[in-house]
Amino acid sequence: MKKNSYMALSKLRRTKMHTLLLGKLIVAGLLISCSGKEDLKPLPVDPGTPVVVAGPPTDKGWSFETTPVWADEFTTNGLPDAAKWGYDLGGSGWGNNELQNYTNSMNNASVNDGILTITARKENVGGNAYTSARLVTKGKGDFLYGRFEIKAKLPSGRGTWPAIWMLPTDFAYGSWPKSGEIDIMEHVGYDPTNVHITVHTDAYNGAIGTQKGDAKKIDDAFTAFHLYRVDWTPYAVRGYIDDQKIFEFVNDGKGYATWPFDKKFHLLLNLAVGGNWGGAQGVDETIFPKAMEVDYVRVYKMIEK
Numbered sequence: 188m189k190k191n192s193y194m195a196l197s198k199l200r201r202t203k204m205h206t207l208l209l210g211k212l213i214v215a216g217l218l219i220s221c222s223g224k225e226d227l228k229p230l231p232v233d234p235g236t237p238v239v240v241a242g243p244p245t246d247k248g249w250s251f252e253t254t255p256v257w258a259d260e261f262t263t264n265g266l267p268d269a270a271k272w273g274y275d276l277g278g279s280g281w282g283n284n285e286l287q288n289y290t291n292s293m294n295n296a297s298v299n300d301g302i303l304t305i306t307a308r309k310e311n312v313g314g315n316a317y318t319s320a321r322l323v324t325k326g327k328g329d330f331l332y333g334r335f336e337i338k339a340k341l342p343s344g345r346g347t348w349p350a351i352w353m354l355p356t357d358f359a360y361g362s363w364p365k366s367g368e369i370d371i372m373e374h375v376g377y378d379p380t381n382v383h384i385t386v387h388t389d390a391y392n393g394a395i396g397t398q399k400g401d402a403k404k405i406d407d408a409f410t411a412f413h414l415y416r417v418d419w420t421p422y423a424v425r426g427y428i429d430d431q432k433i434f435e436f437v438n439d440g441k442g443y444a445t446w447p448f449d450k451k452f453h454l455l456l457n458l459a460v461g462g463n464w465g466g467a468q469g470v471d472e473t474i475f476p477k478a479m480e481v482d483y484v485r486v487y488k489m490i491e492k
Contacts, residue, residue: 243440246422251334251487257324258485261298266291268298272322275455278315282363285348286461286470288315296320302480305458307347309475317475321457329356329451332489335371336416338482342458343409344474347376348465351415351481353452360443360450364392367447369424370400372415377468380404384417384426384434389444393464401426401434412482420489424448456481 259271274296278288287307289295295318296305307319337351350373355366368387385393385400392398405413405428416427426434438446458479461470 243438244421247492249420249492250490252490255485256488257328258483260483261301261303261481264299265297266293267296267303267322271324271327273325273327275321275323278313281459283462283464285459286315286466287317287319287459288312289321290318294318296322302482304478304480305456306476306478307458307460309472317460319458319460321455323453323455325356325453328486329453330486331451332419332421334416334418334487335454336414336485337371338412338414339372340412340480341374341408342477342479343376343379344471344477345377345468346461346466346470347477348459348462349374349479350455350457352455354455355447356451356453360447364394365389365443365447366450369417369419369452371417371426374408375465380406382408382428386424386436388447391445399436403428403433419448421449454484
């Protein structure tokens with residue numbers, strides 16, 4: 188009796204253990220079935236999350252189309268073409284203690300015989316002692332990368348400050364200088380033979396004296412037209428005068444503080460009077476009116492690689 192009882196008890200225990208194990212397997216199977224296969228995959232990456240690329244980009248040797256994607260040859264006399272140019276207006280000093288009031292008057296910006304003339308005049312308008320013009324392509328010509336060519340003749344005289352340059356259209360990284368600036372040509376009258384090409388960023392800018400740029404000596408910048416050019420690619424901003432490279436600023440891959448030049452920019456043409464740089468040695472009031480003349484503006488699209 189004892190042996191038979193022991194065997195019956197052992198059989199009962201084995202049956203309970205098998206039943207318990209089977210129950211656990213069934214529960215596990217139900218859990219897997221309910222959760223679905225998707226839970227076994229890694230979580231998807233948010234497509235809106237920016238991908239951070241470590242290190243500088245590779246120079247792919249980008250070239251440019253030979254036909255301009257945007258241009259103004261200034262073939263129609265009168266005011267500049269309103270389909271291509273707008274105006275910055277006013278006399279607030281423009282962040283540099285400048286002396287002019289920018290207008291949209293033909294007295295300050297006009298086209299005649301294939302030449303755009305931007306003229307600074309000594310006349311009191313809006314409480315400013317001078318008038319001039321600042322033409323912009325914002326909303327009418329906004330570009331990401333490309334070759335930019337402007338053929339121009341510069342004004343002479345102490346106190347003049349002409350510029351051919353570019354600003355970001357949307358200031359995606361913040362106010363100046365965080366979103367960048369590209370100066371294709373900049374000149375101050377008291378330093379007559381040096382013509383500058385410069386960039387400004389959050390890390391490198393004129394406000395803290397760290398801007399990156401270079402200059403070329405041009406003896407006849409006031410009496411002859413010269414070709415001012417920038418080639419802008421994901422790798423570098425390269426500056427040329429009469430097709431001679433005088434400046435290169437390379438993308439170091441460290442982000443917008445050093446390279447904000449991955450957003451759309453637009454062109455500006457202006458002639459300032461005085462200001463922190465242009466007026467550093469005073470303004471000769473006897474020289475006005477003074478003008479910057481522009482033969483053409485051409486923008487060539489970068490060919491993707």
